[in-house]
Amino acid sequence: MASASPELEQFVRDALMRGHDREQVRQALLAAGWSAEQIRGVLDGWAEVDFALPVPRPRASLSAREAFLYLVLFSTLYFFAWNLGSLLFALLEHALPDPADAQWQVARLTGSIRWSISALVIAFPVFAFLARHLAYDVARNPIKRLSPVRRWLTYLTLFVAASVLIGDLTTLVFNLLGGELSLRFVLKVAVVAAIAGTVFGHYLRDLRREEVADGGHAGSGRGVLWATGVATVLAVAAGVWTMDSPMQQRQLRLDEARIGDLQTLESAIAAWRGEHDALPPDMDALAAQPGVNLPRRDPAGGADYRYRRIDDSHYELCADFATDSGQRRARWRLPQAGQWAHPAGSHCFRRSAGDKD
Structure with missing residues (x-):
């Protein structure tokens, strides 16, 4: 009003x-x-x-409870929209790789997907519950449609959505004029436009219902919520299918820890050789040095790390790995592990006394 x-x-x-x-x-x-x-x-x-x-007639008034509910509602809306866009962006980057992508950008994809899925799994149910709860409350008490906090936050959301749409279209035209359009870029622009446009259209219709005596088309809000829920479920399912399973991710982290331990052992062997001008005879001698605390045990409780002296200038470091480093790196287009590439299972790395990765 x-x-x-x-x-x-x-x-x-x-x-x-x-x-x-x-x-x-x-x-x-x-x-x-x-x-x-x-x-x-x-x-x-x-x-x-x-x-x-x-x-x-009763007039809308501001209560602490109402302010709390609407603040949580719109906060989860922003959080949800951001992470839905982030998830879709990551899926597009994985499905449509660009040779110009930096390695750090590629390496962060799996973490970005995992975080976005986690955020959506929490944020969307909270948003949907509050949206339905407040919609029923307004239906029972139409005067609450004129709530000051509701109107202020709705107009703020319209402003943010309109700003995003303007910026999105400006970016599209800028790249079009520069001849830098690619399929991945166009799809990203479409994702931003779809999310911001849906938010803008929904809340603009919600405000216009106030101009209709009977409250307007109440069913349209439920339709938008259901459509958003379906899109969210599909995006989350695609993200889960794309990234490694929780068990695989744990195995990858354990293998990374094993490589880190072997690199520590390699440094200790190099220090021994620098001091004694020879390779250590065995792991026990290497670990017996004063002030030295070497990682000798597998982090998952598997077979201990092994060291074997081959000759005066060559040795082997061995460990049991859960994954094949090459398969995952090829899947995510990461650089190969170099001297520390390994298959699944027991593997030994042959090193010379001068090697240092």
């Missing part, structure tokens, strides 16, 4: 008390230059009941 001046409210009250009907009051105010929205807002504040005096 548009804000009205005290003079306008007092005039409407006095006119209704003197028995003038609403249409007469409306025409008089229109002739005086008041806007139709201002007039409607003030007239709607009085109930159309048969009584000697004008009967005021």
